[in-house]
Amino acid sequence: MTSDSYYRVFHHEREHVIRELAAGPRTLKYERPGFRKFSYPDDVASAMIAEIPGGREFGLVPKFVQLFVTSPGYYYRPHKDGGSLRMGINYVLSTGSVNDCRTSWYAEATMSDAPRVNLKRGDLVVSRELELNTPGLREPACTRTFCVEDGAILFNTDVYHDFNMGASESDRYLLTFRSDTGCDYGRALAILTKFGLLR
Ligand SMILES: [Fe+2]
Numbered sequence: 001m002t003s004d005s006y007y008r009v010f011h012h013e014r015e016h017v018i019r020e021l022a023a024g025p026r027t028l029k030y031e032r033p034g035f036r037k038f039s040y041p042d043d044v045a046s047a048m049i050a051e052i053p054g055g056r057e058f059g060l061v062p063k064f065v066q067l068f069v070t071s072p073g074y075y076y077r078p079h080k081d082g083g084s085l086r087m088g089i090n091y092v093l094s095t096g097s098v099n100d101c102r103t104s105w106y107a108e109a110t111m112s113d114a115p116r117v118n119l120k121r122g123d124l125v126v127s128r129e130l131e132l133n134t135p136g137l138r139e140p141a142c143t144r145t146f147c148v149e150d151g152a153i154l155f156n157t158d159v160y161h162d163f164n165m166g167a168s169e170s171d172r173y174l175l176t177f178r179s180d181t182g183c184d185y186g187r188a189l190a191i192l193t194k195f196g197l198l199r
Helices: 015-022 042-050 185-194
Strands: 007-010 027-032 035-039 066-070 075-081 087-094 102-105 116-121 124-130 142-145 152-156 161-164 172-178
Touching: 007 185, 015 042, 015 087, 042 172, 087 185, 152 185
Parallel strands: none
Antiparallel strands: 007 152, 027 035, 035 066, 066 172, 075 124, 075 161, 087 152, 087 172, 102 142, 102 161, 116 124
């Protein structure tokens, strides 16, 4: 697979509107050392989704509009998002001066022997993870350092991916959108193509 199988940056002329909305009220939902997750009031989240071309076709939902704030040194092990989330749209809002947050994707075959664990909240699977808790244990198929200038990023969340802020020097703010309709990465690419947005 080429890098196009894991992510695509795309044109989005009104992403500044999303940034303004994202700077508004938000609620801290979860915190652990080096990691904070925020959500938005429904009306704010809906307004952000309305600014994304094709937002309705992707099936983006307000409850999955989240802001992840991660700190220097933080590592999130390989995982697939949610129980069955297949694609996401991400915007890097801020990374500070030294940004070296490396996102990597891994081919399924290189992970076949790794112990698997589903993280749950109640009965809900919130992440499908591999117990590979140290960076660099496997060879990635694709690695990318995303920055604010990338703008809108279509992200394949249904392939094992990790991110490593080992060499970053400031917090990273990442705004994330997810679909609950089963829209997969391939279908999302087709939607972006239809809207003429792929770079
Ligand atoms: Fe993820």
